[in-house]
Amino acid sequence: MxxxxxxxxxxxxxxxxxxxxxxxxxxxxxxxxxxxxxxxYANRQVLAEIQEVYQESRDGEDSQEGGDMKGIRSSFTELLRINPDIVGWIEIPGTDISYPVLQAENNEFYLTRNYKKEKSRAGSIFMDYRNDVKDLKRNVILYGHRMKDDSMFGQLDKYLSEPFFRRHRTIYFDTLYESYDAEVFAVYKTTTDFYYIDTDFSTDEEYLSFVRRLLDRSVYKTGLAIGPDDPVLTLSTCDYTFPGGKGRLVIHARLKKKM
Structure with missing residues (x-):
């Protein structure tokens, strides 16, 4: 018992x-x-704040006299007061992508920090530290997380739909010094084994050979001509269909200054 x-x-x-x-x-x-x-939620609230600042600054740009003594456009004056690491703004029609572009001395800082330099799971959209915003040449690279709430670069996967790609070929990219239209010419998934983030090209032919490799990988064929003096805007984010965190979704566009 x-x-x-x-x-x-x-x-x-x-x-x-x-x-x-x-x-x-x-x-x-x-x-x-x-x-x-x-x-x-917090990330979207923080981004809404700076989007409002940028929109107000851009709306008032036409009524202001040029930029400052360093050639910085007046639409970025208020943004630089918030964070001097802001070097531009990217906007993609048909998506929620309308964000400041940050740049640090390395490619790690803004992976986990927002534009206020606060710790953030979403990080920021940021430019490769090797690029010079005063003189955009060859391969200009922007990185961003592919967040599951579709924020940051979470909606870049819309370009995997051909109808969306055909309707939204133009990306708008403003910098401290210039305003650009960027025409998308290549979209593909890859892994980090493919070095699409090269920024150092010793000759025109080396650069054009690099561009041909980008075109060859694209899921779409546009026939867009890229010359040796045409800078390429590269948008890079994660792709979760590849194991080990090595997958990337990549968009390339030809940069043209607005007249």
């Missing part, structure tokens, strides 16, 4: 332990989900 009572006691204890473990797992999972959702 004692053995029977002991067995029931053990089973009861194990049952309680299992319930506690299940409750703990459920509580931890709920906490993580709430934390992620709050991060998404």
């Amino acid at each position: 004692a053995t029977g009572r002991n067995d029931r006691g053990i089973r009861k204890f194990i049952g309680k332990l299992v319930n506690m473990v299940c409750f703990g797992i459920m509580f931890f999972s709920s906490y993580q989900i709430i934390s992620i959702l709050y991060d998404y």
Whole structure:
């Protein structure tokens, strides 16, 4: 009889332990989900603030006299007061992408920080540290996370739909010094084994050979001519169809200064 009572006691204890473990797992999972959702919300609120600042500055640009003594456009004056690391703004019609472009001394800082330099799961859209915003040449690279709430570069995958690609070939890219239209000519998935982020080309032929490799990988054929003096805007984000975190979704566009 004692053995029977002991067995029931053990089973009861194990049952309680299992319930506690299940409750703990459920509580931890709920906490993580709430934390992620709050991060998404906070990120969108922070971005809405700077979008409003930029829109007001851009609306007033025509009524202001040029830029400052360094040639910086007046539409960026307020943005630079917020963060002097802001070097541009990217906007893609048909998406929610309308964000400041940051640049640091490396390609790690803004992976996990917003434009206020606060820690952020979403990070920022940022320009490769090797690019010179005063003189955009050859391959100009912008990076951004592919967030699951479609923020940052989360909507770049729309370019995998040919109808969307055909209707939204033009990306708008403003910098501190110039305003550009960027015509998309290549879209593809790849891995980090393909070095599409090269910025150093010793000859025109080396650069044009690089461009041909980009064209060859594209899922679309546009016939757009890229010359040795045409800078390419490269948008790079993650692609989760490849294992090991090596997958990338890449968009290339030809940069042309607005007249």
